[in-house]
Amino acid sequence: MLGIGPRRTMPTLVSMIRGINVGGHRPLKMDRLRGLHEDLGFRDVRTHLQSGNVVFEAGSADAGAHGLAIEAAILRHCGYGVAVAVRTAKAMSAVLAGNPLLRLRAVDEKFLHATFLVRPASPCSLEGLELPLARGERAHLAGETLYLYCPLGYGNTKLSNTFFERKLGVAATTRNWLTVTALDKMARGGPR
Numbered sequence: 001m002l003g004i005g006p007r008r009t010m011p012t013l014v015s016m017i018r019g020i021n022v023g024g025h026r027p028l029k030m031d032r033l034r035g036l037h038e039d040l041g042f043r044d045v046r047t048h049l050q051s052g053n054v055v056f057e058a059g060s061a062d063a064g065a066h067g068l069a070i071e072a073a074i075l076r077h078c079g080y081g082v083a084v085a086v087r088t089a090k091a092m093s094a095v096l097a098g099n100p101l102l103r104l105r106a107v108d109e110k111f112l113h114a115t116f117l118v119r120p121a122s123p124c125s126l127e128g129l130e131l132p133l134a135r136g137e138r139a140h141l142a143g144e145t146l147y148l149y150c151p152l153g154y155g156n157t158k159l160s161n162t163f164f165e166r167k168l169g170v171a172a173t174t175r176n177w178l179t180v181t182a183l184d185k186m187a188r189g190g191p192r
Helices: 030-039 063-078 089-097 161-168 177-187
Strands: 012-018 043-048 053-057 083-088 112-117 138-142 145-149 172-176
Touching (some): 012 089, 012 172, 030 043, 063 083, 083 112, 112 161, 161 172, 172 177
């Protein structure tokens, strides 16, 4: 009798879509977004909130290729182009653990955000950039993640996706720290 080996687990990834369901523009219901991911062959597809956050399993950990495939599916089925940042579960945990702004004194996590760069062609840097920092704001770039602290609120900062896209020449999408934490937990197998 042939023995059955251990079940091979598929890598878990997180996709974060920029520019859907914002102020009634580019609507995309989460059940449809789950379906688009499933149509691409992804499994155990779960969404978080209505802003385009998806946790899924895939046959490979190739985040860049998965991001391109999701962008193409949304364009084909919904008719609009979006940017999609995809990170592996391991990369999401590294984002959570690597936030240098958490070490600042008197940091209130509700004002922390992570801006995810979408497939930069080369390493990005904030060196030489004049950042339009308001009182108390901080920005730190580590790899493909910008850590932001916006004590006046993200809606009031000039450190927006558009600002960084223009200055760094790469698409970007931002999530508040509570969402980053929730996505990391989901990607590690936490409750849905």
